[in-house]
Amino acid sequence: MATGHIRKRTSKSGSSWQLVVESDRDPITGKRERIYRTSKGTKKQAEAELRNLIFEVENGSTLNISAIKVKDWLQEYLQLYLPHISDLTRESYEERITNKIDPYLGNVQLKTLSTAHVQSWVNELNKTLSPKSVVNLFNILRPALEKAVVLQMIPRNPCVGVVKPKLTKQHGDVYDTSEIKSALDVARGTTMYPTLLLELSTGMRRGETLALTWDDVDFQTGEVTISKSAYVYKGKRKIKKPKTAAGIRTVTVGKNILDELLIIRNNYLINKEKMGVLFTDSNLVICQENGKPYHPDSMTTKWRRFVKDNNLKQIRFHDLRHTNATTMIESGVDVKTVQTRLGHSDISTTLNIYTHRTKAMDTNAAQKIDDIIYS
Numbered sequence: 001m002a003t004g005h006i007r008k009r010t011s012k013s014g015s016s017w018q019l020v021v022e023s024d025r026d027p028i029t030g031k032r033e034r035i036y037r038t039s040k041g042t043k044k045q046a047e048a049e050l051r052n053l054i055f056e057v058e059n060g061s062t063l064n065i066s067a068i069k070v071k072d073w074l075q076e077y078l079q080l081y082l083p084h085i086s087d088l089t090r091e092s093y094e095e096r097i098t099n100k101i102d103p104y105l106g107n108v109q110l111k112t113l114s115t116a117h118v119q120s121w122v123n124e125l126n127k128t129l130s131p132k133s134v135v136n137l138f139n140i141l142r143p144a145l146e147k148a149v150v151l152q153m154i155p156r157n158p159c160v161g162v163v164k165p166k167l168t169k170q171h172g173d174v175y176d177t178s179e180i181k182s183a184l185d186v187a188r189g190t191t192m193y194p195t196l197l198l199e200l201s202t203g204m205r206r207g208e209t210l211a212l213t214w215d216d217v218d219f220q221t222g223e224v225t226i227s228k229s230a231y232v233y234k235g236k237r238k239i240k241k242p243k244t245a246a247g248i249r250t251v252t253v254g255k256n257i258l259d260e261l262l263i264i265r266n267n268y269l270i271n272k273e274k275m276g277v278l279f280t281d282s283n284l285v286i287c288q289e290n291g292k293p294y295h296p297d298s299m300t301t302k303w304r305r306f307v308k309d310n311n312l313k314q315i316r317f318h319d320l321r322h323t324n325a326t327t328m329i330e331s332g333v334d335v336k337t338v339q340t341r342l343g344h345s346d347i348s349t350t351l352n353i354y355t356h357r358t359k360a361m362d363t364n365a366a367q368k369i370d371d372i373i374y375s
Contacts, residue, residue, distance in 0.1 A: 002057040006039075006046050009075060009094065010234070017046035018075050021053050033057075036072035068153070070113055071097075071106030077144040086240060087233040093140060100125065100137050110148060115158045122162055131165035138164055172319040174326045176360065179313055186310045192302065194264045195286050196320070201257045203324030203342050206317060207231050210294055211239055212285045214265060222258050225250045226343065230296060237293055246345035261285070325350070330361050 004021035019037040037053055039046040074097050078090070085093070104121045105113065118141070125134045142159040149157050175183060180200060187193040198209050207229035216225045227248045228239050242248055253261070264285065271289055272279045280291035287293055294302075303317040315323070321342070328338050339350040 002054045004050050004054050006043070006050055007075075007079060008043075009038075014040075016040045017043065018072070018079075019046060019050045019053055020076070021050070021057050023057050034068075034076075036068055036076060038072065038075075068110050069106060070108050070110055071102045073110050073148060073153075074101065074106075074141075074144055077147055081147055087238065088231050088240075091233055096137055096140060100129075101141060105141075111154055113145075113154070113158045115161050118158050118162050122164060126165055131167050134165050135167060138162070172322055173313065173315045174319055174323040175313065175315065177327070180323065180327070183310075183312055186312070187306070190306075191289065192306045195299065195303075197257065197260055198286065199317075199320035200324055200327075201253050202226075202251050203321045203328075205229065205321060205343075206296055206299060208343075210284070210286055210296060210299060213283045214268070214285060215283065217261060217265075217285065219258060219262060222252050222255070223250050224253055230293065232296060237295070242343065244343075244345040246340075247343040249340060249343050251341045330364075 002021055002023050004019065007018045007020065009016050009018055017039040019039060021035045023033040023035075035053065035057060037049065039049050041049075078093055078097070082090070082093075101121075104124060105117060108117060122134060122138060125137060129137075138159065142157065145154070145157045145159055148154045183196060184193070184200070187196045195209060198204060198212070202209075202224060204212070204226060208226050211228045211230040212224070212226070216227070218224075226242075228241060230237060230239055232238070268287075268291070272281060272291065275290055278290060280287075282291050282293055284291070284293055286299075300317045306312075307314055325338055325342060328341070329335065335347060335350055339347045342350060344350050
């Protein structure tokens, strides 16, 4: 007897229901045939469609597993074979599949999907997306099709042989010493100052900065413990642990930074007393004046507006982390210490991404070579 169930699928483009029906085991192969459908109606409508599909399977009037479409297989792969990815990653995958893969390849039967299909899709994406974005999408499709090969659903992976766009290393800009001071000077006294101060002094990621609580700051030792990160999933703010053990770390800040943090802490307590029940006691180091947390994207918007309004050099919010790393390297801090403070598990990440070449570093190198030759 055939059995089935429905699964709700939610993405930014809306909700749908995946219908999954399994037939009896084949008496020869011992395998079950699994049939997939997508319903975009209500739950009751999806349940009705499921009953009809079960009836069709039991009466032999439906397509077998070889007729599964790419879009249905991608959803099955995501649900069944990637159960441990984070909520944020899952939402990102679902959105990319819905918006960038399904419209091109979704209705193609998995068994007929060819390398030419995939190449045409990649070529089309190249017209509007960056090479990195295209490769990221390709890297969602490729392992899903590889799993289909392993399960003997298709004989070979259609992604094999596809020509992908070439990636070029792109580094954001950074602030030099004078630009750091200028940014801090104009930020002082504004709500941007605490965030800017933390980013430049610790090199934390955006989510780490927005998840930092006062319990993480030791005013006796000057140590700041970084062990969590804030993110938004389906409109709700959540907290997650770092992806690697290296992400959990303790960094020391200097006396002047510590004094500034103490002032920020006192302002938090003043606002708490002044606002009373209107104040949200979040215990967050970086929060709105009423104690409520910032949405990560709103902090990025806040930074862009701050830069524009104060005629500062345009750099991304994440480039404040780059600035911290580059400043440390430029000041002679060894790369291993930089790696530890940034929370990288691999030192090559520190060397390849965050240690940007600056004019001061170049001049220093030139002077050292000059001294060796002419000393």
